[in-house]
Amino acid sequence: MAVERKTVIAVVGAGKCSKKLRDMAARVGKYIAEHGGVLICGGMGGVMEGAAKGAKEAGGLTIGILPTDNKDDANEYIDFVIPTGFGEARNIIVVRSADAVVALPGKYGTLSEMAFALKAKKPLVSVSAWKLGDEIHQVEDPVEAAKLAMELATEGK
Amino acid sequence: MAVERKTVIAVVGAGKCSKKLRDMAARVGKYIAEHGGVLICGGMGGVMEGAAKGAKEAGGLTIGILPTDNKDDANEYIDFVIPTGFGEARNIIVVRSADAVVALPGKYGTLSEMAFALKAKKPLVSVSAWKLGDEIHQVEDPVEAAKLAMELATEGK
Amino acid sequence: MAVERKTVIAVVGAGKCSKKLRDMAARVGKYIAEHGGVLICGGMGGVMEGAAKGAKEAGGLTIGILPTDNKDDANEYIDFVIPTGFGEARNIIVVRSADAVVALPGKYGTLSEMAFALKAKKPLVSVSAWKLGDEIHQVEDPVEAAKLAMELATEGK
Amino acid sequence: MAVERKTVIAVVGAGKCSKKLRDMAARVGKYIAEHGGVLICGGMGGVMEGAAKGAKEAGGLTIGILPTDNKDDANEYIDFVIPTGFGEARNIIVVRSADAVVALPGKYGTLSEMAFALKAKKPLVSVSAWKLGDEIHQVEDPVEAAKLAMELATEGK
Incomplete structure (x- = not known):
């Protein structure tokens, strides 16, 4: 009777970004949704919005952990929508809720x-661009990243 | 293209409880799911488990905001599953994520x-049993509570 | 070599209040400081400011756990000053940091x-005015409240 | 009548570490205290304990923002002692409470x-050893780090 939980992938990256990066995020979200994954992200703009858009266009489900309380x-x-009101500290919840994480380009929030x-x-x-050691799977292509994250x-599990 | 968000109802109450109270929670969860609502709760045992069980048996969706990080x-x-690692402070996230809240019997966590x-x-x-003033809709029957919460x-919106 | 920690008392209550209530809070803060206690509070206005003012005028030390990140x-x-950025969730930190809590009149934040x-x-x-059962020590006079809190x-310890 | 707040320096680093690193942390804490600063840290072991020990031996004041609720x-x-119960998310509070931050060697918690x-x-x-770009003041000597942090x-202010 227990529910069969779907794989959950977090996509993190810049909250404000170029159209190019947003489109890259959309391809990641699309791949996740097409392969049965649920997208979780910070729920705001930029990479978060791009990834969620891609996932929805492929018929997937999306969860957004907001920094605000609204x-x-x-x-x-x-x-x-999960409006935490915890500001940047919600970043840790995004990551903990995921079975794997895809990091797209971003600054210090992404680094955290x-x-x-x-x-x-x-x-x-x-x-x-953050190089933080051997425990990270570094790839060039965003769809490769999504694929590897789903596998890992x-x-x- | 924007998603049509479903109504989200939080059910709060004792984390450890009698079978009777757990069944009461299940009826609340069932009503919410049967009427198109999504159940959100603290994700643990007692009322939270009862409500989630009721919602799943009626084919609904359930979200659990855990106090632990696992x-x-x-x-x-x-x-x-949203494992916050924030302990009791996750109570505030449960409530903020909901469009309305149903409070079943519980102690100080429920009071918070x-x-x-x-x-x-x-x-x-x-x-x-907590009597906290006129802004609360006090009812006797749990299904009445679920019905009123969905309406409110x-x-x- | 271990430090000798001072008794820490939390004073909670309305963030916006009358001069009368603020003065009541000041008397509580003063008593705590005069008797060797450290005052902890939410760091903002109203009761929090009154209590901190009273403690400082008596030469005490004060800690403020802010909801904002500034x-x-x-x-x-x-x-x-401890600027959490966690909004109302910081209330739980105020209480956890204390050895005893004095609740002055306040609304739902105080209730939490x-x-x-x-x-x-x-x-x-x-x-x-919140009547929440027998585990609370209910008193009439604010200085009596401070005295009892220090004793408890x-x-x- | 406003209080004159002291400069607050956060010292972050490994929670478990060698005696050598702990002694390095103690020298940082000592410098801060000798120059009128208040030490803030995560309140636990390793670098946190070393820094606090150094500060106390120089007669300073120390604040610990704990991950646990005890x-x-x-x-x-x-x-x-500020027992948050927020786990690793308390790291953000340590940093926000400081006027400057000294990072000693540590792993992913320190990175966050x-x-x-x-x-x-x-x-x-x-x-x-984390190299995160030009906005960081990278130094070799821990006492130099403490000195620069106090200046910055x-x-x-």
Whole structure:
């Protein structure tokens, strides 16, 4: 009778970004959804919005863990909005909720999420510029990153 | 293209409880799911488990916001597990994520969730013994509570 | 070589209040400081500011656990500012840091702090209107409340 | 009548470490205390304990922001214990409470604190091996780090 939980992949990256990076995030979200994964992210703009858009366009489900305490702050592609009111500390919740993490380019918020992913021993696949050691799976292509994250997440189950 | 978000109802109450109270929670969860709502709760045992079980048996979706940082701590009826690692402070996230809150009997943790619901101006329907003033909708029957919460949640949208 | 820690008393209550209530809070803060206690509070206005002012005028030390992430938001009577950025969830930190809690009149934020104090089994002395059961020490006079809190805090050590 | 707040320096680094690193932390804590600064840290072992010990031996004041919800978990050199119960998320509070941050060698927890310091635009002086870009003041000697942190903290006021 227990529910069969779907694989959950976190996508992290810049909250404000170029159209190019947003499209890259959309390809990651799309891959995850097409392969049965649930997307979790910070629920706001930039990479978070791109990834959620891609996932929704492929018919997937999306969860957004907001820094603010207001559901209305979520981007329009989030199915389940979790408004924490905990500011940047919500980054740690995004990562903990995932079976694997894909890091796209981003700055210090992204860096904190990568640090927490490593701390929590979550599989971490990175397309970002942060070089943080051998425990990170560094790849060039965002769809490769999504694919590898789905594989690593499944292995860990 | 924006997603159509479902109504989300939080069910709060004792983490350890009698079979009678657990069954009461199950009827609340069942009503929510049968009427198109998503159940959110603290993801652990007692009322949380009862409500999630009821919702799943009616084919609904369930979200659990855990106090611990380990997904494995969730009860088996939770579809989407959010392991915060924030202890009791996760109570505030449960409440903020909901469009309305149903309070079943519980002790101080439940009281904190009712306090936060009132603070956040969320519609609060209570079957609990805590009498906290006129802003709470006090009812006797748990299914009545679920029904009223769904109505108040929809009005607020 | 271990430090000798001073007794820490939390004073909670309305963030916006009358001059009368603020003066009541000041008397509580003054008593705590005069008897060797450290005052901890939410660091903002109203009761928090009154209590901190009273403690400083009696030569005491004050700690403020802010909801915001900006030290500048603290009232001017706080020696040690802890800007959490966690919003209302910081209430739980205020209570956990104390050896005993004095609750002055306040609304739902105060109620949440009383709930967390009871949950954490902290001695709780209340001058507030919230009647939450026999585990609370209900008194009329604020200085009596401070005195009793200091006594209960010391017993607990 | 406003209080004159002292400069607060956060020292972050490994929670478990060699005696050599602990002694390095003690020298940092000692310098801070000798120059009128207040030490803030995560309140636990390793670098946190070393830094607090150094500060106390020089007659300073120490604040510990604990991951657990139990004051008894603090090391014995902490004057003011703030037991958050928020796990690793308390790292962000340590950093936000400081006027400048000294990072000693540490692993992913330390990395998350450095990320949050950069995000919060706190002056960050590092003796650690994490190379995270030009906004960090990288030095070799721990006492140099403490000295620079005190200077940068004062400039920022």
